[in-house]
Amino acid sequence: MAAALATLAHPLTAGGLSVPAFTDSxxxxxxWIRDLDLTPDxxxxxTHTPSHRQCRLxxxxxxxxPLLAAARAHHRLAPSPGGYVFAPLFPAEAKHLRAHAQRLAETGLPLAGSFLAC
Structure with a gap:
């Protein structure tokens, strides 16, 4: 899984696609993921839900x-690093992100059933 995700060029895309793979979300x-939602190491x-009733560690x-470290570094280097780490992925309804997720699913990688839901 890590090798396939590491082939993606953008750290937000690779880091973002790793999250559903190990959280089953x-x-x-x-x-909803902020910089402070990742421990320093x-x-x-x-992870959060809009109502914060189903937040989980x-x-x-x-x-x-390493994928999430790269996403965090990208976020911190952004002109205005406040807010959510993966926010730049969502302006276009995450079509780009879903396209990469679909491509990974077609390679036969085991993905959670809810992985492509947004």
């Missing part, structure tokens, strides 16, 4: 840590 959950990630597997 939909892509839509990415829109990127070993734990907190997830252990980040070793293969996903």
């Amino acid at each position: 939909a892509l839509g959950r990415l829109r 990127i070993s734990v990630l907190k 997830h252990s980040v597997p070793a293969w996903a840590r």
